[in-house]
Amino acid sequence: MAHSATHPEDHLLTVSENPRSNLLDRGFTVLVQGVALLVIAILLGITAVVLAYAQPAIAHFGLAFLWSTAWDVPSLQFGALPYIFGTLVTSSVGLILALPISMAVAILTSENFLPAFVREPLAFLVQLLAAIPSVVIGLWGIYVLIPFLLPIGTWLNNNFGWFPLFSTPPAGPGLLPAGVILAVMIIPTIASVSRDVLTVVPKELRSASMALGATQWETILAVMLPAAAPGVVGASMLGLGRALGETMAVSMVIGNSGQITASLLDLGNTIPSLLASQFAEAESPLHIGSLMYLALILFVLTLMVNVAAVLLVRVFGVKV
Amino acid sequence: MNDPQLETTPSETEELTLSQTKSGRLEPAPEPNELVTAMKVRDLSFYYGTFKAIEGINIDIYEGQVTAMIGPSGCGKSTFIKVLNRISELEGQVKVEGTVEFFGQNIYDPKVNLNRLRRQIGMVFQKPNPFPISIYDNVAYGIRLFGRKPKVEMDEIVETALKSAALWGEVKDKLNKSALGLSGGQQQRLCIARALAVKPKVLLMDEPCSALDPIATMKVEELIESLRHEFTIAIVTHNMQQASRVSSYTAFFSTDESRVGHLVEFGPTSQIFLQAKHPRTREYIEGRFG
Ligand SMILES: Nc1ncnc2c1ncn2[C@@H]1O[C@H](COP(=O)(O)OP(=O)(O)OP(=O)(O)O)[C@@H](O)[C@H]1O
Ligand SMILES: [Mg+2]
Numbered sequence: 001m002a003h004s005a006t007h008p009e010d011h012l013l014t015v016s017e018n019p020r021s022n023l024l025d026r027g028f029t030v031l032v033q034g035v036a037l038l039v040i041a042i043l044l045g046i047t048a049v050v051l052a053y054a055q056p057a058i059a060h061f062g063l064a065f066l067w068s069t070a071w072d073v074p075s076l077q078f079g080a081l082p083y084i085f086g087t088l089v090t091s092s093v094g095l096i097l098a099l100p101i102s103m104a105v106a107i108l109t110s111e112n113f114l115p116a117f118v119r120e121p122l123a124f125l126v127q128l129l130a131a132i133p134s135v136v137i138g139l140w141g142i143y144v145l146i147p148f149l150l151p152i153g154t155w156l157n158n159n160f161g162w163f164p165l166f167s168t169p170p171a172g173p174g175l176l177p178a179g180v181i182l183a184v185m186i187i188p189t190i191a192s193v194s195r196d197v198l199t200v201v202p203k204e205l206r207s208a209s210m211a212l213g214a215t216q217w218e219t220i221l222a223v224m225l226p227a228a229a230p231g232v233v234g235a236s237m238l239g240l241g242r243a244l245g246e247t248m249a250v251s252m253v254i255g256n257s258g259q260i261t262a263s264l265l266d267l268g269n270t271i272p273s274l275l276a277s278q279f280a281e282a283e284s285p286l287h288i289g290s291l292m293y294l295a296l297i298l299f300v301l302t303l304m305v306n307v308a309a310v311l312l313v314r315v316f317g318v319k320v
Numbered sequence: 321m322n323d324p325q326l327e328t329t330p331s332e333t334e335e336l337t338l339s340q341t342k343s344g345r346l347e348p349a350p351e352p353n354e355l356v357t358a359m360k361v362r363d364l365s366f367y368y369g370t371f372k373a374i375e376g377i378n379i380d381i382y383e384g385q386v387t388a389m390i391g392p393s394g395c396g397k398s399t400f401i402k403v404l405n406r407i408s409e410l411e412g413q414v415k416v417e418g419t420v421e422f423f424g425q426n427i428y429d430p431k432v433n434l435n436r437l438r439r440q441i442g443m444v445f446q447k448p449n450p451f452p453i454s455i456y457d458n459v460a461y462g463i464r465l466f467g468r469k470p471k472v473e474m475d476e477i478v479e480t481a482l483k484s485a486a487l488w489g490e491v492k493d494k495l496n497k498s499a500l501g502l503s504g505g506q507q508q509r510l511c512i513a514r515a516l517a518v519k520p521k522v523l524l525m526d527e528p529c530s531a532l533d534p535i536a537t538m539k540v541e542e543l544i545e546s547l548r549h550e551f552t553i554a555i556v557t558h559n560m561q562q563a564s565r566v567s568s569y570t571a572f573f574s575t576d577e578s579r580v581g582h583l584v585e586f587g588p589t590s591q592i593f594l595q596a597k598h599p600r601t602r603e604y605i606e607g608r609f610g
Binding site for chain 1: 405407410437442445451452453462465511
């Protein structure tokens with residue numbers, strides 16, 4: 001451990017080898033901090049603008065806007081409930097349909113059930129689904145999905161009409177097609193994030209389980225999935241976030257009717273879809289304000305989903 | 321050779337195994353020193369893909385004894401020990417030649433049920449790897465795989481296992497806390513308890529102390545000492561003192577020029593450490609002690 005005489009020991013600690021790297025270091029830190037602040041500023045800016053435009057509606061309707069069901073442009077009566085309802089219902093249907101399929105895809109593409117030369121392309125294809133523009137998915141919804149779902153809906157209504165969810169004859173467009181479309185759109189996200197999470201579950205846990213005599217499926221169900229649960233919850237919330245905000249494709253298949261109905265086969269509407277369809281022709285400040293108010297509600301909903309995600313992950317993280 | 325204990329048909333495995341072992345003890349001992357061979361390895365070679373990791377291994381792991389595997393890094397000790405419970409098959413494309421018998425039954429027989437086999441031959445890994453669930457559930461995991469048990473019975477199994485692993489006193493008040501909150505040494509003893517809970521006949525340990533501090537190491541060694549009569553133990557270690565302290569038989573592995581692992585010498589620990597026949601064994605042991 002002999003140091004050369006030209007470098008006394010204390011110099012090793014006090015003088016940087018390369019003063020330039022120090023400068024770079026500091027510069028980079030400042031840059032990163034600046035960018036982070038900018039992001040926060042943009043977020044606050046958007047919120048401020050939305051709030052400002054929503055002000056007339058907030059002042060006029062107050063919180064009653066949240067549970068009012070009226071939406072009458074000529075008489076300037078506005079209420080958010082049918083749209084909040086439609087948004088939540090379609091997103092939930094989307095998530096409920098997407099989650100099991102995504103998990104199946106994630107497991108299939110992260111385990112060795114398939115040979116690698118099938119597995120990798122499959123995982124890639126599923127990810128590719130996310131790259132399809134939502135208008136295209138919407139068109140697919142109109143021309144393929146709705147005709148496909150129609151006889152199924154009729155059958156459900158004929159046989160399970162007593163069940164509230166299927167209590168009306170299918171209208172063609174509606175909540176169910178919108179939910180299915182959303183599922184298709186969020187499967188890539190949930191599946192690929194879950195797959196990533198599953199593949200980084202420590203190899204030692206799998207060996208431990210197998211060494212105790214567990215089969216591969218027992219290991220997946222009892223060890224891999226619980227260990228990956230926080231990530232899967234995060235992935236689902238990511239997907240749910242996307243579903244809540246999806247505009248175009250939903251707008252094309254939901255029927256755009258602001259009503260509250262228990263039946264998934266009936267028409268509905270969502271906040272983003274309503275915003276997209278009405279902004280162009282909105283003139284009175286109260287109408288614009290109401291749309292902005294809805295935007296604000298959507299914003300809060302998404303925020304709540306994200307907070308819920310963080311909390312869920314934390315709860316799971318402690319327990320699992 | 322029609323020992324049903326590993327085969328797919330579920331049967332009263334425990335009883336069959338027990339009575340077999342007992343009768344095995346009464347028979348004239350086939351091995352020197354009146355020992356029963358728990359695992360008999362003959363002409364074993366193992367390949368990762370096309371890479372041959374070990375070759376021509378012949379060894380007897382005696383029942384109720386601690387057998388230590390020593391040797392330089394990369395000579396195939398872990399590979400060897402993982403062949404014994406066929407966990408090496410998780411590594412993907414692997415190939416095994418030769419035979420491994422568990423109380424007379426070839427474990428590579430296609431009729432063998434892997435899950436039953438692994439239940440009989442437990443394993444403790446180098447890095448403590450508790451499941452990210454509660455301490456209790458960790459110990460109960462192996463039992464639950466083979467059917468539900470009433471709570472009282474399960475509590476008892478968990479307690480016994482934790483006691484055998486000398487961990488009960490430290491965790492009895494926090495059985496429902498996450499196992500990840502334990503120290504490294506406690507986690508490793510939990511992994512031992514988890515392996516013991518399913519009552520294996522053989523316990524394989526791959527450098528169980530390498531991630532532990534000296535005090536935790538000492539505890540695990542004492543534990544091995546106390547388990548040696550009840551279980552057959554095969555332990556890989558880089559620590560010569562540990563091998564000499566805990567084992568009664570020692571196998572010295574080494575690699576040849578072609579990087580293939582061989583068994584150089586196998587015998588009673590005292591003989592390997594004091595009067596090894598092979599110069600390479602002597603060299604290695606002197607080097608490690610020196
Ligand atoms: N999963 C694997 N795939 C391919 N080769 C492997 C794999 N695991 C081990 N090997 C190779 O097999 C040989 C033996 O490895 P092994 O881990 O059994 O050695 P070891 O004696 O346990 O070493 P150490 O004392 O460092 O743990 C090494 O050359 C190693 O590179
Ligand atoms: Mg090793």
